[in-house]
Amino acid sequence: MSYTDTVLSYSGTADDGVARIAMWSGPRNISTAMMRAFGNRRDAHVVDEPFYAAYLAATGLDHPMAEAVIAAGETDPDAVAAALTGPVPAGTTLFYQKHMTHHMLPGFPLGWSDAVRNAFLIRRPESVLASYRAKRETVALADLGFVQQAEIFERVADRLGAAPPVIDGADVLADPAGVLAALCAALSLSFEPAMLAWPPGRRATDGVWAPHWYHAVEASTGFGPPRPEIAFADLDDSxxxxxxxxxxxxxxxxxxxxxAAAQPA
Known part of the structure; x- marks a missing residue:
């Protein structure tokens, strides 16, 4: 580790005038709600877990809707990486990328992340595990992305010489406007109130896996109330x-x- 404890604030945009944001999270956080928030901006294009198909094709893991995910997605990780720094739809000045850290297998390219602004969305392990177990019976540490998230964080921080922005899902739910304003400031973006509320329903940009995982967010119209935190003692012993x-x-x-950033009175 060669970086300071200072939290970095990004500046500038790519040569094409587009701010590309890679948001690194594990599963069962509020990552899809965050994608909704950024997708509700007028200037934004979003992409949902672009390495998922490549991850499943490489591992052969038995995930819900795995065949559909592979059929609908790009299975070449190098092609995915090229798209993340490539052209965006007309009128887009913000390209928000929702990434699952456990999808970044050894050998998958990460050099593309040097050309984007990286941010990290975290959640307490106990709460992640309780939520994940409700969707899948079996779970291992590698499924949750904590180790991979820390590795990607250290890689980015070492390159930049300072820590990239980190937000906790619990903090977002406690004060959506304040935390999103602070995140936007750290990413050199303007904060838009439109990020706090969105129409219900599915989006064309949602992954094909949405029918299995996205019931709650499809019914949502904004960030929900803070969730009760799960205590370690309440977890199943396994x-x-x-x-x-x-x-x-x-x-x-x-x-x-x-x-959280202070909001005007």
């Missing part, structure tokens, strides 16, 4: 070792999470 293994990686990033 999940406790996973929570203990994930916690140091979560806490490493949590040191840098952004405080």
């Amino acid at each position: 999940l406790k070792p996973i929570a203990e293994a994930a916690r140091p990686h979560y806490e490493r990033l949590a040191r840098f999470r952004l405080a």
